[in-house]
Amino acid sequence: MSNKELDSLIIKIKNYEKRRQPLEPHQSHRDELNKHMIAYSDSFLRSISHSKAFEDDNSLADTLLEEPIKEEASSFSDILDQLWNCVDNQGLNPASGGHLGYIPGGGVFASSIGDYLAAITNRYAGMHFASPGAVNIERRLIAWMCQIFDMPKKSGGTMCSGGSIASLIGITCARDTMGITPDKVSKSVIYLCDHTHHCVHKAIRIAGLTHAIIRNIPRDLKDRMCTQSLEQQIKSDISDGLLPFIVISSAGSTDTGAVDDLYTIGLISKANNVWHHVDAAYGGFFMLCEEQRPIFRGIEDADSIVVDPHKGLFLPYGLGVLLIKDQSLLLPTFHYKANYMQDAYRDMDVFSPADLSPELTRHYRALRMWIPIKLHGIGPFRDALHEKLLLAQYATVKLKMIRYCKLRSTPMLSVVCFRLEPHQSETDNNENEQLVDFIRKRGKVFLSSTVIDGATYIRMAILSFRTNIETVDLALDEIRCYISTHIDQV
Numbered sequence: 001m002s003n004k005e006l007d008s009l010i011i012k013i014k015n016y017e018k019r020r021q022p023l024e025p026h027q028s029h030r031d032e033l034n035k036h037m038i039a040y041s042d043s044f045l046r047s048i049s050h051s052k053a054f055e056d057d058n059s060l061a062d063t064l065l066e067e068p069i070k071e072e073a074s075s076f077s078d079i080l081d082q083l084w085n086c087v088d089n090q091g092l093n094p095a096s097g098g099h100l101g102y103i104p105g106g107g108v109f110a111s112s113i114g115d116y117l118a119a120i121t122n123r124y125a126g127m128h129f130a131s132p133g134a135v136n137i138e139r140r141l142i143a144w145m146c147q148i149f150d151m152p153k154k155s156g157g158t159m160c161s162g163g164s165i166a167s168l169i170g171i172t173c174a175r176d177t178m179g180i181t182p183d184k185v186s187k188s189v190i191y192l193c194d195h196t197h198h199c200v201h202k203a204i205r206i207a208g209l210t211h212a213i214i215r216n217i218p219r220d221l222k223d224r225m226c227t228q229s230l231e232q233q234i235k236s237d238i239s240d241g242l243l244p245f246i247v248i249s250s251a252g253s254t255d256t257g258a259v260d261d262l263y264t265i266g267l268i269s270k271a272n273n274v275w276h277h278v279d280a281a282y283g284g285f286f287m288l289c290e291e292q293r294p295i296f297r298g299i300e301d302a303d304s305i306v307v308d309p310h311k312g313l314f315l316p317y318g319l320g321v322l323l324i325k326d327q328s329l330l331l332p333t334f335h336y337k338a339n340y341m342q343d344a345y346r347d348m349d350v351f352s353p354a355d356l357s358p359e360l361t362r363h364y365r366a367l368r369m370w371i372p373i374k375l376h377g378i379g380p381f382r383d384a385l386h387e388k389l390l391l392a393q394y395a396t397v398k399l400k401m402i403r404y405c406k407l408r409s410t411p412m413l414s415v416v417c418f419r420l421e422p423h424q425s426e427t428d429n430n431e432n433e434q435l436v437d438f439i440r441k442r443g444k445v446f447l448s449s450t451v452i453d454g455a456t457y458i459r460m461a462i463l464s465f466r467t468n469i470e471t472v473d474l475a476l477d478e479i480r481c482y483i484s485t486h487i488d489q490v
């Protein structure tokens with residue numbers, strides 16, 4: 001290359017550098033953006049106590065699909081207007097305390113600061129050598145969660161996007177630890193219930209276990225896995241020459257909030273050399289409430305546990321955790337080496353998150369949990385969980401006073417499962433589905449339904465930190481309103 005050509009190359013480079021300047025906004029532009037962002041989040045939070053829990057009309061959301069992705073810049077206030085209209089006021093509002101469907105959580109404010117700072121500093125949280133601090137924050141939080149569940153010294157785990165991926169990590173590790181090679185899959189047996197969360201079935205498929213034998217163990221009268229049936233089934237499978245592999249129990253099922261008899265399931269699993277995986281995605285953090293701990297007895301002996309801080313710790317979506325009795329068991333499944341990574345293996349006495357999960361480059365997600373916990377202390381989180389349990393008791397008492405209303409059972413945690421039975425007939429399912437529709441269209445609160453043994457049940461899942469006694473009263477009013485306008489008037 002001649003000197004002249006080199007000069008012209010440098011000029012071109014400098015020209016592109018100038019043109020990419022918008023990617024690094026100046027202080028004054030950042031101030032402007034921050035001001036708008038804060039104004040937006042303030043108006044969102046100012047209106048949250050009276051904003052709708054559900055907006056049934058989705059027409060504005062659909063306009064997003066027609067939008068061209070343009071070469072030129074758009075104004076930030078236009079972007080925020082669009083976000084307000086087309087996203088934040090359409091469909092479900094999970095930040096609202098009126099979200100009583102599925103499993104809510106809310107999204108505490110302090111987490112947003114964690115996400116903001118994580119995005120700005122962009123620490124590399126996959127490898128200890130790259131960011132020992134970011135990795136140690138995660139390790140500290142995982143150790144704390146292991147301690148909540150009284151897990152042994154060697155325990156550990158990994159943070160991921162949610163309960164579904166955490167289940168996949170746990171089940172894949174169980175597969176490898178138990179030596180379920182492809183030739184053994186068709187003789188391997190998986191024990192679960194019809195109330196097991198469907199993410200477990202997805203995980204089974206992704207882990208290549210579709211051809212394993214799946215036993216749906218019956219439920220007892222409290223909708224818990226029947227431990228007698230489990231034991232009998234394992235015995236008969238062994239005598240048939242099959243390989244009992246894993247039991248998946250629930251510490252708070254999505255349908256009814258039932259917590260299985262983890263202690264007995266643990267004993268049966270241990271006696272038969274079966275992996276015991278506990279899905280505590282919904283219920284796990286109720287372990288912070290001292291008086292609830294007996295319900296979870298036996299969880300300390302689980303081989304793996306899934307918890308979802310984006311549910312029971314009220315964090316915004318995007319944080320699930322897999323805890324495991326012996327952290328080193330994750331290595332054979334997830335620890336790989338590569339030539340281009342050779343400089344990253346300097347401190348191998350510390351397991352990096354990348355050695356313990358499918359992810360390599362990953363969100364610095366521990367910060368969104370660490371900041372709220374440090375800032376507020378555990379106290380307010382525990383108090384909110386206590387409040388949710390009592391609100392579920394309150395809702396139970398009040399629902400029993402509503403005509404036609406029949407409770408599934410006394411809630412073990414904070415999911416209240418009930419149905420209206422005005423006709424005592426087949427049409428009751430229809431009636432309950434219409435009630436859910438009625439409430440969703442009005443949007444004051446949001447409830448979801450499920451089907452148990454052929455009957456439609458409505459669930460009031462009380463877990464958002466923003467749900468208070470007035471919210472529960474509002475939900476009860478909606479139910480009474482439906483009864484008076486749709487059942488008694490007819």
Ligand SMILES: *Cc1c(COP(=O)(O)O)cnc(C)c1O
Pocket residue numbers: 103161162163164165197199250252253254279280281282308320
């Ligand atoms: C929510 C939930 C899951 C799935 O977790 P995600 O975070 O939604 O992926 C699994 N099990 C139970 C019991 C749950 O409530």
